[in-house]
């Protein structure tokens with residue numbers, strides 16, 4: 121292996137390592153701005169902002185000509201040509217002069233609007249020289265300079281942007297791509313990569329952001345060439361392959377690739393991630409944004425280096441676009457529907473058997489079939505194909521057709537998708553159904569043009585179940601691990617979870633995020649091996665660009681700090697399932713703000729395990745209220761820990777030993793003082809009170825703290841070590857209760873009395889209860905909830921059962937997950953297409 125290859129491999133390994141975990145930062149990037157993104161001073165200022173926010177100095181910017189400049193240069197060329205072809209006495213030089221003047225003024229306007237006087241003077245001077253050269257070419261050997269003339273569009277655009285960057289953003293130099301980019305065959309746009317890469321290295325200046333002209337290059341003889349239609353996109357991906365960039369972003373006037381043309385199919389979904397092969401097939405079958413040749417340089421077969429491509433809108437840079445690259449299974453499930461009209465089906469005996477392959481090689485048809493002897497081609501190919509067949513002495517018939525195709529990774533090999541596609545076409549009776557050679561599409565050949573209605577209906581049938589849900593689990597302790605253990609079976613079993621993928625795992629200091637999904641059966645092992653340090657800024661940045669239709673964060677942390685992120689989650693439409701009680705018991709203003717945000721952004725927020733673990737107490741209260749009931753009393757034993765401790769504690773074992781036992785069983789909070797202080801019960805009562813419709817805060821609930829003061833300020837570890845200091849207090853309380861034939865229980869009580877002066881009273885405290893009390897005879901760890909309401913007055917509603925522990929809590933979280941996924945599925949079903957034409 122050469123030194124260069126070794127270096128290249130080392131770079132690849134490094135890039136692989138940092139990009140596998142998606143919270144890591146990326147390497148060199150190429151940003152390409154299309155003509156519409158650079159059309160006006162306003163657009164160019166937006167581009168400056170995008171560069172400020174997204175580029176580093178070692179990145180590369182590739183530009184198209186500003187707005188319509190290339191079209192205007194081409195029109196200039198045509199005018200000059202017409203003039204040349206006109207008899208001398210009939211020639212009128214004015215239209216050409218006017219067009220040239222208009223072009224010059226357009227450039228001067230941009231220069232003077234954007235640059236300071238000094239820089240504007242320099243660029244105007246250079247522009248003047250260019251216009252003189254243009255004038256010479258237009259009146260000289262026109263044909264020989266066709267491409268030189270067109271090249272000015274990109275040249276001016278790069279020069280202007282680079283000058284502007286120098287003035288306002290960062291050091292920059294503009295590079296004329298003809299100084300490095302060499303193609304050895306203009307027709308097939310084949311790039312001389314070794315020569316071009318070496319020449320680009322020489323031109324790129326260290327510490328300056330390079331602004332490179334798109335669209336143009338040179339051939340081996342040094343003539344200016346263009347890269348054809350959408351050549352600037354192609355330039356960007358070529359440059360990316362030359363500098364071995366990790367990513368190219370095509371900043372354009374659309375915000376991504378959709379599952380169908382969104383101008384025709386209003387319910388088209390944006391495809392966040394497209395595998396390379398599928399993107400190429402979409403480009404081939406008429407996607408207006410992607411072009412097959414743009415994607416060619418993205419995979420280097422020799423080094424296996426993969427560059428990802430993003431399509432994003434320069435008009436709304438915050439909107440997440442589409443990423444094209446190498447992905448795992450989840451992205452491979454994406455389906456889209458595309459169509460082409462104004463095609464011809466050519467039928468000939470010549471297409472039967474081996475000649476078909478030859479014809480395909482020459483004409484690259486949309487589709488063909490060598491058993492039935494047909495090819496579908498563009499109308500523009502009819503003449504050439506007729507001639508080709510005539511030279512083979514064969515007859516051909518042509519008929520107008522359209523096509524509609526379903527496109528997705530290896531769809532032609534998936535019986536279920538093909539069957540669905542056939543069903544969706546049953547009213548149409550296509551002429552043929554053809555699998556594409558690469559198997560990434562199934563194409564239906566239609567006798568009539570594809571209509572808007574057909575496209576909408578087929579799109580609906582093909583993509584109705586296609587929304588993907590990403591799942592991020594925060595908190596991988598006692599409950600989090602059990603949740604993950606149960607996850608594989610749930611994903612297999614529950615239909616509503618069919619498109620749910622585990623994509624992120626977080627502890628307090630480490631994160632493992634993978635957009636391609638994590639293997640659920642090995643989640644914890646993967647986390648231990650691959651998780652990396654992270655901060656909230658990185659996490660939020662990933663969350664704001666996640667590639668899923670919906671994202672759910674399951675918060676199984678005990679952290680207030682993590683709960684403060686809910687505000688950003690909800691703002692981004694992310695759903696939250698919390699076992700963590702902090703947010704739901706936060707100060708009233710904050711809690712109301714979160715509720716408002718989640719409603720505004722359609723974020724679902726469930727927290728049924730925050731009280732009673734898996735018991736359906738939150739459901740019950742919601743249900744009572746929805747049925748018109750009014751709750752006036754909630755009481756009970758809300759702490760599994762305290763229930764277990766007081767039901768078990770009979771004096772034979774010290775209270776502190778029992779507490780350590782409860783901790784090891786996973787019943788207590790990570791810091792058992794959260795239970796013993798009454799705070800956990802206080803939070804639960806607040807959560808239920810809010811559910812029942814009362815507006816109060818923690819301070820409104822009197823709370824008896826059972827932790828002696830000297831133990832309150834210690835670290836968790838120190839507290840556990842000194843836990844024996846609890847024992848005397850509880851021994852004495854137990855003895856006093858025993859003397860009255862009673863027992864001690866930690867009880868929560870909320871009472872609403874609309875006649876009394878203090879209408880609402882709420883407290884959590886240690887009570888001495890008669891041995892016969894309903895709260896006195898629970899199975900250790902059970903919770904009991906007693907509710908009095910209009911419907912349940914004399915005879916209260918009672919819910920009782922285990923209120924803490926790994927299984928019931930993890931189970932309760934899974935119940936919330938299914939509920940959310942079912943609701944999201946219903947949301948998707950609301951977009952039924954009615955049929956429009």
Ligand SMILES: NC(=O)C1=CN([C@@H]2O[C@H](COP(=O)(O)OP(=O)(O)OC[C@H]3O[C@@H](n4cnc5c(N)ncnc54)[C@H](OP(=O)(O)O)[C@@H]3O)[C@@H](O)[C@H]2O)C=CC1
Pocket residue numbers: 594595596597598599600626627628629630676677678679681682699700701729730731733760786787788789790923924925926929
């Ligand atoms: N035990 C039970 O029966 C019930 C518990 N709950 C709630 O479940 C939650 C988890 O309890 P449990 O599993 O026992 O706790 P553990 O202490 O066992 O685990 C907590 C996990 O959260 C992580 N974590 C802590 N802070 C953060 C943070 N800021 N960001 C991301 N991750 C963080 C920890 O990471 P690290 O290891 O790095 O510290 C750890 O992985 C608590 O809120 C608890 O109230 C709710 C109902 C019942």
Ligand SMILES: N[C@@H](CC=O)C(=O)O
Pocket residue numbers: 729730731732733758759760761762787788789795800923924925
């Ligand atoms: N520590 C809590 C756990 C559940 O919220 C309890 O004991 O109830």
